[in-house]
Amino acid sequence: MSTVMKPTTPTSADPLMIDGVAYHSRLLVGTGKYKDMDETRLAVEASGAEIVTVAIRRTNIGQNAGEPSLLDVLPPDRYTYLPNTAGCYSEADAVRTCRLARELLDGHNLVKLEVLGDEKTLFPDITQTLSAAETLIQDGFKVMVYTNDDPIVARRFEELGCVAVMPLAAPIGSGLGIRNPYNIRTIVENASVPILVDAGVGCASDAAIAMELGCDGVLMNTAIAGAKDPVLMAAAMKKAIEAGRESYLAGRIPRKRFASASSPVDGTFF
Amino acid sequence: MKLIINGKAEQLPEGMSAAQLIEHLDLTNERLAMEVNREIVPRSSFESHILAADDQIEIVRAIGGG
Numbered sequence: 340m341s342t343v344m345k346p347t348t349p350t351s352a353d354p355l356m357i358d359g360v361a362y363h364s365r366l367l368v369g370t371g372k373y374k375d376m377d378e379t380r381l382a383v384e385a386s387g388a389e390i391v392t393v394a395i396r397r398t399n400i401g402q403n404a405g406e407p408s409l410l411d412v413l414p415p416d417r418y419t420y421l422p423n424t425a426g427c428y429s430e431a432d433a434v435r436t437c438r439l440a441r442e443l444l445d446g447h448n449l450v451k452l453e454v455l456g457d458e459k460t461l462f463p464d465i466t467q468t469l470s471a472a473e474t475l476i477q478d479g480f481k482v483m484v485y486t487n488d489d490p491i492v493a494r495r496f497e498e499l500g501c502v503a504v505m506p507l508a509a510p511i512g513s514g515l516g517i518r519n520p521y522n523i524r525t526i527v528e529n530a531s532v533p534i535l536v537d538a539g540v541g542c543a544s545d546a547a548i549a550m551e552l553g554c555d556g557v558l559m560n561t562a563i564a565g566a567k568d569p570v571l572m573a574a575a576m577k578k579a580i581e582a583g584r585e586s587y588l589a590g591r592i593p594r595k596r597f598a599s600a601s602s603p604v605d606g607t608f609f
Numbered sequence: 610m611k612l613i614i615n616g617k618a619e620q621l622p623e624g625m626s627a628a629q630l631i632e633h634l635d636l637t638n639e640r641l642a643m644e645v646n647r648e649i650v651p652r653s654s655f656e657s658h659i660l661a662a663d664d665q666i667e668i669v670r671a672i673g674g675g
Binding site: 408438 | 614615616617634635636639640641642643644647649651652667668669670671672673674675
């Protein structure tokens with residue numbers, strides 16, 4: 340009879356390409372705010388993420404004995420580490436952080452650049468971020484940049500040579516969801532590098548909406564780590580990202596103001 | 610000699626190398642990166658890099674973060 344269609348899953352047929360490297364998961368996760376290393380590991384595993392962000396901080400001198408390290412629970416040969424510049428409010432601090440990260444991770448040069456402008460909003464300082472991106476790219480870094488949802492600025496980052504542009508959906512950790520879907524859509528339409536929503540997602544439907552807008556991926560931390568059950572939320576996010584991507588690829592129906600019947604009108608006997 | 614390590618002053622013997630400092634701090638098997646006076650000291654140079662009095666040393670690691 341009919342041949343059985345093999346379902347094309349986004350994981351096999353539709354990789355996320357960042358700087359020429361293929362990733363099967365379009366969900367990138369942060370590793371902060373978890374209860375302990377066990378919960379971190381379980382949530383990251385449930386999310387299916389292959390790229391995980393990490394922060395670079397001072398080693399606790401004299402307090403390290405026996406303490407499990409992040410690199411033990413999330414082995415760098417299994418995950419792609421994406422060191423961030425969280426907490427940096429200047430180009431100088433961000434560049435310094437990236438250089439330390441590169442040394443720490445044996446020359447690994449993929450970084451998440453964020454230069455913050457304000458503690459209350461954690462919105463990016465765009466002028467500092469632009470100059471930091473330029474310096475880092477000249478120094479051989481592959482920069483995935485956290486920015487606001489401004490299409491003009493997103494294009495500037497792409498022109499500078501950033502390997503991915505990551506507009507916020509809403510303030511970091513706010514869980515407000517995508518506040519400006521039209522701008523996100525415009526950013527996606529203009530771009531030839533991957534666009535990932537970074538920050539502001541609160542629940543699985545937010546992640547699905549980001550993907551339905553055509554984003555190439557979503558990076559999140561608090562939405563998972565701060566959930567009542569982080570491991571369950573990680574699993575939900577994985578599905579939402581996949582569902583949103585498939586929905587985007589499938590092409591949604593146009594919105595219409597009035598109904599159109601699903602059952603044929605012809606052949607009624609009443 | 611006095612060294613400033615991650616913001617705290619410590620008294621340590623003269624002529625100590627970066628590798629000896631790491632050993633002294635019990636960090637030998639830790640994945641870390643070191644800056645001395647804002648210059649990165651590559652791990653491959655830890656043995657040969659001799660620390661000087663009043664050096665400002667930062668030793669960093671990767672931790673959970675978004």
